[in-house]
Amino acid sequence: MISCRDIRKSFDRKEVLRGISFEIPAGSIFGLLGPSGAGKTTLIRILTGQLPCDSGTVTVFDKAPEAFTGADRKKFGIMMDSFGVYERFSCGENLAVFADLYGVPRSGIRDILSEVGLGDAYGKQASDLSKGMRARLQLARAFMHTPEIIFLDEPTGGLDPQTMRGIHRIILDKKKRGYTIFLTTHNMEEASKLCDRVALLHEGRIIEEGRPEEICRRYDHQKRIRLHLSDGEDMEMERGADAADGIASLLREGRVETIHSTEPSLESVFLELTGRKLEEDE
Amino acid sequence: MHNTVVIIKKQLRDTVRNKTILIQFILFPLMTVIMENAVNIEGMQEHFFTRLFAVMYIGMAPLMATTAVISEEKEKNTLRVLLMADITPVQYLAGIGVYVWTICMLGAAVMSATLRAGERPVFLLFMGAGFILSILAGACIGILSKNQMTATSVSLPIMMVLAFAPMLSMFNKTIEKFSAVAYTQQIKLLIDRMSLADVSGTGTLILIGNALACILLFLLAYRKKGLE
Numbered sequence: 001m002i003s004c005r006d007i008r009k010s011f012d013r014k015e016v017l018r019g020i021s022f023e024i025p026a027g028s029i030f031g032l033l034g035p036s037g038a039g040k041t042t043l044i045r046i047l048t049g050q051l052p053c054d055s056g057t058v059t060v061f062d063k064a065p066e067a068f069t070g071a072d073r074k075k076f077g078i079m080m081d082s083f084g085v086y087e088r089f090s091c092g093e094n095l096a097v098f099a100d101l102y103g104v105p106r107s108g109i110r111d112i113l114s115e116v117g118l119g120d121a122y123g124k125q126a127s128d129l130s131k132g133m134r135a136r137l138q139l140a141r142a143f144m145h146t147p148e149i150i151f152l153d154e155p156t157g158g159l160d161p162q163t164m165r166g167i168h169r170i171i172l173d174k175k176k177r178g179y180t181i182f183l184t185t186h187n188m189e190e191a192s193k194l195c196d197r198v199a200l201l202h203e204g205r206i207i208e209e210g211r212p213e214e215i216c217r218r219y220d221h222q223k224r225i226r227l228h229l230s231d232g233e234d235m236e237m238e239r240g241a242d243a244a245d246g247i248a249s250l251l252r253e254g255r256v257e258t259i260h261s262t263e264p265s266l267e268s269v270f271l272e273l274t275g276r277k278l279e280e281d282e
Numbered sequence: 283m284h285n286t287v288v289i290i291k292k293q294l295r296d297t298v299r300n301k302t303i304l305i306q307f308i309l310f311p312l313m314t315v316i317m318e319n320a321v322n323i324e325g326m327q328e329h330f331f332t333r334l335f336a337v338m339y340i341g342m343a344p345l346m347a348t349t350a351v352i353s354e355e356k357e358k359n360t361l362r363v364l365l366m367a368d369i370t371p372v373q374y375l376a377g378i379g380v381y382v383w384t385i386c387m388l389g390a391a392v393m394s395a396t397l398r399a400g401e402r403p404v405f406l407l408f409m410g411a412g413f414i415l416s417i418l419a420g421a422c423i424g425i426l427s428k429n430q431m432t433a434t435s436v437s438l439p440i441m442m443v444l445a446f447a448p449m450l451s452m453f454n455k456t457i458e459k460f461s462a463v464a465y466t467q468q469i470k471l472l473i474d475r476m477s478l479a480d481v482s483g484t485g486t487l488i489l490i491g492n493a494l495a496c497i498l499l500f501l502l503a504y505r506k507k508g509l510e
Contacts, residue, residue, distance in 0.1 A: 048366065050362070050365075050366070070368040073366060073367070073368045074367075074368055076366065078363075078366050080359075080362075082359050082362075083359050083360070083362060083363050084358035084359045084360045084363070085360070086292075086296070086360060087358070088296055088299040088300060089295070089296070089299075093295065097288065097292050098363075098367055100288045100291070101285060101288050101364075101367045101368065101369065102367065141363070
């Protein structure tokens with residue numbers, strides 16, 4: 001559905017994207033992880049035709065972004081942190097503007113708002129919304145016309161955990177319904193939870209790509225198993241036949257409380273590859 | 283066309299809530315009606331306040347409103363959302379232009395209520411032409427400005443010159459000489475005569491020159507910056 005090959009983009013001689021390539025199949029969630037300034041938003045702008053790339057090929061729906069027609073654009077839903085809402089309009093009125101543009105019946109606006117948990121805020125002025133409610137309104141605007149692809153740029157950036165979980169539920173629900181979702185985030189927990197595949201972006205390059213659990217396994221250099229026993233003792237053993245026997249006997253004795261593998265988180269992988277944390281320099 | 287209508291409807295809904303723009307639209311028509319009915323000085327030119335405020339209305343309201351709407355949408359990034367929802371820049375600018383022109387014409391219609399019935403069509407014609415030029419000038423500023431603050435700081439002096447130069451030219455010959463090149467001054471002269479028959483060749487040329495300059499500036503601004 002989305003294919004990028006060797007995309008490059010510079011601003012004022014500074015190369016922001018340096019040969020980005022990836023494929024996103026239909027119906028999946030693809031996460032682009034990277035710290036601020038890594039080029040995530042630039043990439044979304046290129047994919048959605050807001051910005052041309054300097055070189056490389058991009059195809060979305062088998063078309064280059066510069067060839068997008070109005071009908072193609074209506075297949076997108078975009079939620080970008082920088083995108084505003086009409087402050088003097090209510091939530092309902094905000095969506096009504098776009099319902100008219102997309103040809104969505106206005107009668108469905110209340111249901112769309114309910115879907116993102118803003119059912120009671122239909123008449124509430126946008127300037128009075130909290131950050132979380134505003135994010136949900138933007139999310140509603142992004143999918144109100146049932147697009148084929150939804151681009152989400154840091155959809156939960158700066159939100160409290162409860163609102164974040166609410167937005168995750170909505171995103172996973174959209175995935176179940178067959179939407180293709182491209183999201184950028186610097187929250188590795190979010191990426192692990194939501195994404196089928198992720199790419200780690202660092203200084204304009206993709207430094208690792210794959211399923212989150214695959215990437216974590218790939219960088220599991222210790223290959224050990226950690227046990228916490230009921231008597232409070234912590235044990236670590238190397239994976240293998242010996243460990244299997246040991247664990248089996250401990251389990252039989254009923255002494256094992258928890259078992260963990262030592263595979264790293266995406267955050268640790270990113271740190272290992274770049275020497276930099278994902279949420280640094282925010 | 284559909285998208286332009288959506289923009290017009292959105293703006294109409296916003297008008298009553300956007301106090302800054304609302305004041306621009308209603309201030310001069312309201313003052314005209316009040317002053318024409320409340321002040322009556324012997325020897326004063328007939329419909330003095332209508333003529334005076336009409337020119338100030340042309341120089342201020344459409345320019346300020348167009349600039350404010352475009353720069354606000356740019357600053358708050360709602361314009362980008364609209365463009366991503368398949369509105370073309372031309373459709374957007376047409377929507378804003380038609381909206382501002384229509385509201386200003388309603389204001390002009392209120393002002394024309396103080397005139398004789400026969401004078402009204404000519405008055406509205408002159409006003410309509412002036413509004414178009416001011417809308418183009420406002421669109422230039424809106425397109426070239428990154429945010430509302432820049433837009434205001436650029437539009438304010440231009441607006442003051444366009445709105446006040448014709449009035450000040452009544453008291454000072456030098457100002458009159460300089461302000462003669464402004465379309466608002468020429469429209470003031472036309473409104474003073476209130477007749478199509480008395481349109482001077484020089485005045486027409488200055489108006490055409492102003493129109494061409496506004497169109498050229500608009501095209502250059504649009505070509506340089508688009509609606510980004």
